[in-house]
Amino acid sequence: MSDERPQIYDQNLMHHSQNPHNKGELPNPDLQGSAKNPNCGDKIKLGLNIKDGSIRDIKFDGYGCVLCIGSASILTQLARGLSVGDAKELTLDDIEANMNESGKKREECMAVGLNALKQALSEES
Amino acid sequence: MLDVNSVRDDFPALKNQDLIYLDNAATSMTPEPVTRELINYYHELGTSVYRGIYKRAEETTNKFEYTRRKTADFIGAESSREIVFTKNCTESLNILAYSLHHWKDRNGKILVTEMDHHSNILPWRIMAESSNRFQLEYVRVNREGQLDMEDLEAKLSSNSVALAFPAISNVIGAYNPVKKLTDLAHENGALAVVDGAQWLPHRQFNVRDYNVDFLAFSAHKMLGPTGLGILYGKEELLEQMPPPFGGGEMVRSNTKTEVTWNEVPQKFEAGTPPIAQIIAFSKTLSYLNKLGMSSIRKHVNKLTAKALRELEKIPGLKIFGPGKGEERGGLVSFNLEGVHPHDLAAALDSLDDIAIRAGLHCAQPLHEAMKLNATSRASFYVYNDEAEIDRLVDAIKEAKNVLGGEK
Numbered sequence: 034m035s036d037e038r039p040q041i042y043d044q045n046l047m048h049h050s051q052n053p054h055n056k057g058e059l060p061n062p063d064l065q066g067s068a069k070n071p072n073c074g075d076k077i078k079l080g081l082n083i084k085d086g087s088i089r090d091i092k093f094d095g096y097g098c099v100l101c102i103g104s105a106s107i108l109t110q111l112a113r114g115l116s117v118g119d120a121k122e123l124t125l126d127d128i129e130a131n132m133n134e135s136g137k138k139r140e141e142c143m144a145v146g147l148n149a150l151k152q153a154l155s156e157e158s
Numbered sequence: 159m160l161d162v163n164s165v166r167d168d169f170p171a172l173k174n175q176d177l178i179y180l181d182n183a184a185t186s187m188t189p190e191p192v193t194r195e196l197i198n199y200y201h202e203l204g205t206s207v208y209r210g211i212y213k214r215a216e217e218t219t220n221k222f223e224y225t226r227r228k229t230a231d232f233i234g235a236e237s238s239r240e241i242v243f244t245k246n247c248t249e250s251l252n253i254l255a256y257s258l259h260h261w262k263d264r265n266g267k268i269l270v271t272e273m274d275h276h277s278n279i280l281p282w283r284i285m286a287e288s289s290n291r292f293q294l295e296y297v298r299v300n301r302e303g304q305l306d307m308e309d310l311e312a313k314l315s316s317n318s319v320a321l322a323f324p325a326i327s328n329v330i331g332a333y334n335p336v337k338k339l340t341d342l343a344h345e346n347g348a349l350a351v352v353d354g355a356q357w358l359p360h361r362q363f364n365v366r367d368y369n370v371d372f373l374a375f376s377a378h379k380m381l382g383p384t385g386l387g388i389l390y391g392k393e394e395l396l397e398q399m400p401p402p403f404g405g406g407e408m409v410r411s412n413t414k415t416e417v418t419w420n421e422v423p424q425k426f427e428a429g430t431p432p433i434a435q436i437i438a439f440s441k442t443l444s445y446l447n448k449l450g451m452s453s454i455r456k457h458v459n460k461l462t463a464k465a466l467r468e469l470e471k472i473p474g475l476k477i478f479g480p481g482k483g484e485e486r487g488g489l490v491s492f493n494l495e496g497v498h499p500h501d502l503a504a505a506l507d508s509l510d511d512i513a514i515r516a517g518l519h520c521a522q523p524l525h526e527a528m529k530l531n532a533t534s535r536a537s538f539y540v541y542n543d544e545a546e547i548d549r550l551v552d553a554i555k556e557a558k559n560v561l562g563g564e565k
């Protein structure tokens with residue numbers, strides 16, 4: 034093994050996964066969504082409070098790898114304050130824009146939080 | 159004793175490579191005599207089987223049927239008529255379920271186990287959900303991952319059509335008592351269907367000693383080519399079973415008013431088969447026989463025992479499956495506290511080019527039964543050695559520092 038530690042994941046993502054933002058459960062969510070990665074059992078549950086057509090509060094909980102939890106944490110930061118319409122437009126690229134270093138990226142893992150958000154918003158026009 | 163260094167030289171994909179390949183339960187590497195035979199077919203034969211009146215086609219057919227005889231010998235089948243070539247283990251099991259579906263005088267319960275791979279659950283599930291003649295039931299697995307024999311005996315009854323189970327679990331490596339399960343099935347008039355995908359690579363399987371009705375396995379997990387599976391079936395059963403697929407090769411005569419199926423096993427082999435793979439598979443069997451199945455088993459057991467011994471010493475690492483001293487297949491599944499299996503696998507790859515598997519291993523019911531979210535799995539084969547296990551252990555410790563550190 035070399036002395037130089039190879040980078041496994043992007044540093045910012047690692048940080049988010051170790052100190053996730055908006056983690057937990059909203060007491061009275063207006064909308065809820067959940068999603069799974071069927072290959073590995075990663076799962077995210079997500080709750081939203083909507084006021085005047087915008088995301089007032091958002092929290093997620095779940096079990097998953099660094100990519101799954103880190104991406105969900107970044108996602109909740111991006112989504113908070115957005116209008117429902119804008120939040121529906123969020124993509125993996127928006128999450129990746131917050132990752133500056135190269136590292137492993139498994140889309141199925143990174144998309145779990147996003148899929149949960151999409152599900153929660155799907156009822157909302 | 160296997161000489162790993164000389165074995166490794168036979169595997170072009172591993173030769174002079176840093177890769178530590180520990181995902182053998184998913185698929186194995188292919189030795190040169192096998193790949194050479196694949197090429198030989200395309201370069202020197204290239205014809206189809208059966209139909210030709212010319213010498214070249216006859217030669218292809220002879221080689222093709224030679225593999226069938228060799229496969230029959232390898233598993234102790236009575237005749238090569240009991241060997242059906244398929245696409246993979248999964249297709250073998252689907253063919254079986256599909257054929258049973260059309261076998262009108264068989265109705266009742268299909269028992270599978272919670273430790274089965276999806277490929278030995280879903281064909282039966284599809285069959286049961288598309289006909290009210292069948293009901294699917296799961297034999298329970300306890301928290302340690304052993305088959306609950308009481309539950310099995312309670313569920314097996316005179317209206318059971320089949321008991322399908324894995325010879326070895328692909329997740330936890332547990333061996334099932336094949337003969338005992340087969341006898342139990344037969345006492346209740348049920349067919350014994352064995353998924354041998356994880357057994358055949360390491361250990362002699364004799365279909366007559368175990369008296370199984372059907373055995374399914376894949377060539378690619380036992381140093382063979384991809385695209386080839388085997389379905390063994392007792393001849394008298396295959397004779398009675400309706401063909402699941404129609405097409406060329408499986409039919410003797412087909413007029414608008416009458417149809418006569420071909421004999422077994424061709425009745426089950428509709429269309430042009432994977433000729434190159436089948437011909438090359440005879441070289442796989444020669445290679446395995448040259449190494450010796452008992453040497454292979456000893457070698458893999460030795461590596462597995464060392465892995466268990468060393469992994470157990472890592473703080474926070476929990477190993478699943480059979481207890482100490484109990485027999486297990488050539489694999490170890492484990493979890494490292496505070497580190498997700500995906501992250502562990504990613505770290506081992508980045509840190510020291512070590513390939514392991516992480517996730518649910520196509521066995522969701524088992525993970526549910528054992529209350530597990532996901533697991534990591536290292537699996538061993540003929541070209542692995544003890545030094546690789548030392549590197550695995552070092553890399554896991556390192557991964558723990560890199561990933562679990564900051565919390």
Ligand SMILES: Cc1ncc(COP(=O)(O)O)c(C=O)c1O
Nearest residue numbers: 246247248275277328355356376
């Ligand atoms: C126990 C078991 N059964 C069946 C299969 C399916 O094998 P294949 O994908 O080659 O059909 C596997 C391999 O993944 C397995 O481990």
Ligand SMILES: [Zn+2]
Nearest residue numbers: 075098142500
């Ligand atoms: Zn993941």
